[in-house]
Amino acid sequence: MATDSHASRPGRRYDPERRERIARAAIEVVARDGIEGLTHRTVAQQADVPLGSTTYHFADKDDLLKAAAELAEDQNRETLDALLVGLLPEEDLPAALGAMVEELTVRQRAQLLLDYELFLAARSRPALRETATRWVRRAADQLSAYTDATTAASLTWALEGALVQAVVLGREIRADDATAVFRRILSG
Amino acid sequence: MATDSHASRPGRRYDPERRERIARAAIEVVARDGIEGLTHRTVAQQADVPLGSTTYHFADKDDLLKAAAELAEDQNRETLDALLVGLLPEEDLPAALGAMVEELTVRQRAQLLLDYELFLAARSRPALRETATRWVRRAADQLSAYTDATTAASLTWALEGALVQAVVLGREIRADDATAVFRRILSG
Amino acid sequence: MATDSHASRPGRRYDPERRERIARAAIEVVARDGIEGLTHRTVAQQADVPLGSTTYHFADKDDLLKAAAELAEDQNRETLDALLVGLLPEEDLPAALGAMVEELTVRQRAQLLLDYELFLAARSRPALRETATRWVRRAADQLSAYTDATTAASLTWALEGALVQAVVLGREIRADDATAVFRRILSG
Amino acid sequence: MATDSHASRPGRRYDPERRERIARAAIEVVARDGIEGLTHRTVAQQADVPLGSTTYHFADKDDLLKAAAELAEDQNRETLDALLVGLLPEEDLPAALGAMVEELTVRQRAQLLLDYELFLAARSRPALRETATRWVRRAADQLSAYTDATTAASLTWALEGALVQAVVLGREIRADDATAVFRRILSG
């Protein structure tokens, strides 16, 4: 017989943004504690809603994860678009990509870690596969606009590899170093 | 667990290989169920030793994980060395790397998944950092023998990116496709 | 559940058969999953009505159960009447009862299990007592038409015992075996 | 990873009778609240042990149930043996059985309800099947010693039916009424 509790807090019913509030709390939790830290409990606490509320709106962990991934994808798209808009017009693709790598691994590191937390989790969670696939395709498509298929693939893989190592090994990557690599690939 | 199973087995003290048996069971568990499936219980079961034995030899989960990572690193080294011994003498580095990518993502997929399970986990587990760093450095060092630093870095990143995407998106990568990329990078 | 599914369907107010639809869904659920599986949720799903609809028409679980029991009672009456109409005219009561036991434990087993699921549940659910009592009385009354009170009671108990054991132990009972018992009782 | 805590409460470790204490608590719970009331939680409370202790010794509900059924079977055997020892020597089997029915439905009602709670539950719980089958066979075997097979079956079913109705409908059954039935069956 659970020692009750709260009893006081008024019903606070009918919160039309409840679902979204919870989803947003979910990405905050993932950003803070990683996917392993994502539980209905931690999300409920982060969103300041009762536990039952999280299980009502997101029946299981996959639901929660999927919502988080979709929200993160939106944020990610905005961040990258903003970044690229500023960088690409320079007409120096290697430098633009190198700058982006530094930007992501240094100043936007939190966003990068969040994105990779979700992206990498896709390998064992079918619910995230779709988002992860879209993620990769978007990068490839954008680079394809500037060069041939093989070169685009090379750039994509190198970019992916750079970011993964930055994430896994806890490293920051300087624009110069990254630019040199991208320039090497495009120099042909 | 109250269910007996070792009820009969006598004390069997002083099993000098106990520690290693457990470590080997640990990588089997990780290979089968991922790191999330790694618990003292599952390892004890896989190694057919009593639960207490796993907690005795490996005080906490990180210990277990570290032992698994080190064992996997040895296996990985052997696999790659064997692979490269056969491939590198051909004097066509792009083809050798491309063949290796296909080998790993298609025929040695289990080993690849195990390695990445442990490698990627390093981002949130200090206990695995060292192994992961060594892992990356080894690859870079080996490639440095054949080319300049920037090119080696490019190859390393591209290789890493290819393998990560293969793992995360559940894809196999054909030697031809990979070779084309590596050739592009080296074609300068 | 946050998963829509009735998203499109318009308000559909004033569905005069709504109550009965739900009750019928309730016995389907009990037949499929037993009383333990009877929840407002499962019934709503089976009846394809919104969750709130089940709680609106049947305030609590007992209400739902009672409605299911009454519907099952009707079905049961029809089944047995049909059965007995065919059997009794033969003027061999033991054979008629024996045939009925086989019919119920073999061919009409689903109905038998449903009936006993509800009948036996009465022991801890006052809401079902009345139906259960009526059930037993009906059997006794019908048998009383053919014989004296003690013999009727004997037959009733034996019949009950046979069916209970068939249900609990998962057994089918052959007409011959049952007939022998009833004949023994009536042979006096 | 668990924010530690406790450290204080002395642990009350190594209770060699822990397992049995819990099993006994389980039948107390079933007797009081029925099988629906049997949860690891309620048992833990009844036995005054921590929740984890019940799940350690009895991994799932079936384990708990099986232990309860076996203990109840022992009690039941003792009760019935004691009862029959006193009754059977009289050489009037109907009267002995009739007296037993009254004894069980009136004075030993608690035991009767417990036994039937477990017996009837066997219909949907394979873990209880074996015990239930043994239960029925024991009764049949004992009666077989006094009469032919068909008569024994008749008595068994009638006895079963009487007790089931007593349990389900909440009735007490007088020795006279029951004796009349058994006498009717044996009067042939």
Next chain:
DNA sequence: GATGAATGAGAATTCATTCAT
């Protein structure tokens, strides 16, 4: 009338870890 969002309670499990023996 009718509905579905909301929520407190609790169920079944699993586990890392401690510690008596």
Next chain:
DNA sequence: TATGAATGAATTCTCATTCAT
């Protein structure tokens, strides 16, 4: 040295029921 019993914490999930709209 080695082990397995013990336990508190937490996790996922399900529900009956209430109530704003």
